[in-house]
Amino acid sequence: EARIQPNLNATAIIETVNNVYGDRETVQGHFERSNQLEKHKEVVRGKFFYHRPGMVRIDNLEPSEQSLISDGKKIWFVNPIKKVAAQKTFSSIEGQVMSDGIEGIAQHNPFQLLVDGYHCQRIDDFDEHIVVSCSPSSESKMISSVLVKVDQKNWTVSAYEVFDKKSSLVSQTKFLNMKQVDSFWFPARIETRVSLGDELAQETVTYSRVRINEPLDKELFVFTPSKETKVIESAWMPGRRSGKKEDGHEVR
Secondary structure: OOOOOOOOOHHHHHHHHHHHHOOOOEEEEEEEEEEEEOOEEEEEEEEEEEEOOOEEEEEEEEOOOEEEEEOOOEEEEEEOOOOEEEEEEOOHHHHHHHHHHHHHHHHOOHHHHOOOOEEEEEEEEEOOEEEEEEEEOOOOOOEEEEEEEEEOOOOEEEEEEEEEOOOOEEEEEEEEEEEEEOOEEEEEEEEEEEEEOOEEEEEEEEEEEEEEOOOOOHHHHOOOOOOOOEEEEOOOOOOOOOOOEEOOEEOO
16 A cells, blocks of 8 residues: 655656556446536437547437547547538647647646746645645746646545636536546546636546457547538637637537
8 A cells, every 4th residue: 555755856756656557558338427507407329439649539429419539639529410520620730739739638737737937846745645836937927827736545636626826716516436447547526626717617537348459440520521521620629619600509
């Protein structure tokens, strides 16, 4: 059983965590995502697929069919029922941001997102956990710090919190019920709370039938619209959502 090791600095801690999460070339499985904003609640069920580097596909199957498909260079938002597809082609910088984000999400390891542009230091230990604080190396308009909580029993990330420039908590994510899938650690459930001004958005994602490093055809991450599909150029950018409507269709 792991014990608190006071001599490990932030760099050594991050390296240890990254090694534990391992080299995941592919991840696939089923999910149930519950979103709640004030009194409005939505439950979505579907399948997800990830292939390194930066390829992702999320198929929402219930209550309605929609897909997010990306080969790392272009992302599609597809509604097969309405025969509408919104596309966004990335510049090299946008593509790298998107790829890095997908890597961190698929690994469920926020340190993947904090490799470049952040200065990290160990700040606290409690109850067999280590807390690492990461701050942007250059001036950030939004983020002052990210606190990452590491469980030393299995060297996985159990939670992370994001603070704004006023040191107010903006979001909190918890990785719960960590299980080993083919020798890789994977959370059975993720809970996220995000402050949106006076409102609080909550999301819970439950995973099942997860498989890691099984072969996935890269064609799964390529979308070719049919002649009947209306294609819209999306204004969406990595890291934000757009509510802009084009030709009566909302683009996200």
